Amino acid sequence: MENRHLRDNPYSVPDGYFSTLQDSISERVSSSKRGTRLWNIARPQLALVASFAVVFLIAYATINLFSPGDGNGDTFTTEEAQVEALYVKTSFVDFYDSSADTLYSEEESIDPEEIVEYLSSNTGIIYLASLD
Amino acid sequence: MTDKELLDLYREEGKQHYAFNLIVKTYSERLYWHVRKMVASHDDANDIVQNSFLKAWDALPDFREESRLYTWLYRIATNESLTFLKRKKTRALLSLTDYSKQLENKLESDPYFNGDKTQMALHKAILKLPDKQRAVFNMRYFEEMKYEEISEVTGTSVGALKASYHHAFQKIQQAMEELF
Numbered sequence: 001m002e003n004r005h006l007r008d009n010p011y012s013v014p015d016g017y018f019s020t021l022q023d024s025i026s027e028r029v030s031s032s033k034r035g036t037r038l039w040n041i042a043r044p045q046l047a048l049v050a051s052f053a054v055v056f057l058i059a060y061a062t063i064n065l066f067s068p069g070d071g072n073g074d075t076f077t078t079e080e081a082q083v084e085a086l087y088v089k090t091s092f093v094d095f096y097d098s099s100a101d102t103l104y105s106e107e108e109s110i111d112p113e114e115i116v117e118y119l120s121s122n123t124g125i126i127y128l129a130s131l132d
Numbered sequence: 133m134t135d136k137e138l139l140d141l142y143r144e145e146g147k148q149h150y151a152f153n154l155i156v157k158t159y160s161e162r163l164y165w166h167v168r169k170m171v172a173s174h175d176d177a178n179d180i181v182q183n184s185f186l187k188a189w190d191a192l193p194d195f196r197e198e199s200r201l202y203t204w205l206y207r208i209a210t211n212e213s214l215t216f217l218k219r220k221k222t223r224a225l226l227s228l229t230d231y232s233k234q235l236e237n238k239l240e241s242d243p244y245f246n247g248d249k250t251q252m253a254l255h256k257a258i259l260k261l262p263d264k265q266r267a268v269f270n271m272r273y274f275e276e277m278k279y280e281e282i283s284e285v286t287g288t289s290v291g292a293l294k295a296s297y298h299h300a301f302q303k304i305q306q307a308m309e310e311l312f
Contacts, residue, residue: 001305006254007274010247011168018161025156025185032186
């Protein structure tokens with residue numbers, strides 16, 4: 001491995017190969033259409049679109065930064081939304097909450113005498129008899 | 133002409149083809165030998181070198197001189213060789229044949245291999261190395277490139293390259309000792 005002879009190049013090529021190789025490359029380079037690759041075609045247009053996008057973003061950011069805001073940051077509340085929120089909050093009834101039942105029955109308790117009086121003034125005697 | 137002079141000439145108006153032909157003239161032979169040691173066959177090396185220069189021609193307008201021109205060309209040629217070998221190996225795998233054995237056979241029957249028995253054994257052992265390791269070994273052993281230059285070509289750290297070369301050297305030495 002340390003023998004210098006082993007580092008010599010044992011490969012060879014046909015006579016005059018390297019001048020043929022250079023001619024072949026030169027010919028292929030001359031006939032190749034470097035500018036027609038998709039990327040090369042699209043690159044100037046993409047650069048233009050990108051620069052427009054950058055200008056638009058800068059303008060948008062500037063307008064956003066200096067325009068007067070409502071103090072609510074990135075949230076906003078309309079009057080309708082406020083009403084809707086209130087409705088949702090107050091109209092919710094937990095049907096499984098027994099304490100709520102108790103609360104309502106205490107607040108809206110009706111005197112039995114009032115019931116009898118109401119019924120006697122608004123329904124016939126036959127109907128009352130049928131209830132028995 | 134230096135790399136810088138070649139590139140300056142290339143950037144002059146209307147001199148692109150002329151300058152590129154000079155680049156080809158300067159580096160084609162060197163790149164050919166590098167590729168030939170990778171793929172063994174003259175015909176394959178010829179195709180790979182031509183394709184490498186065509187790719188270089190396409191990419192040269194974007195070359196920013198972050199690396200030297202010749203290491204950049206080496207990188208293109210090395211990558212082309214590795215891609216070629218990978219493709220061949222995939223085909224060999226599909227046909228259930230051993231590609232490194234095919235390379236050995238090519239070497240034995242190559243009319244353009246003029247080495248003696250020891251050189252034949254050495255190059256057979258080199259062809260058995262993994263492709264990337266072979267590229268590193270060839271650049272260091274035959275072309276005597278500095279590790280920093282090989283690092284520019286392969287994009288691998290100098291430490292990793294030293295380890296890779298050391299392993300390759302040991303494998304080849306062992307193969308040679310078994311034969312002689």
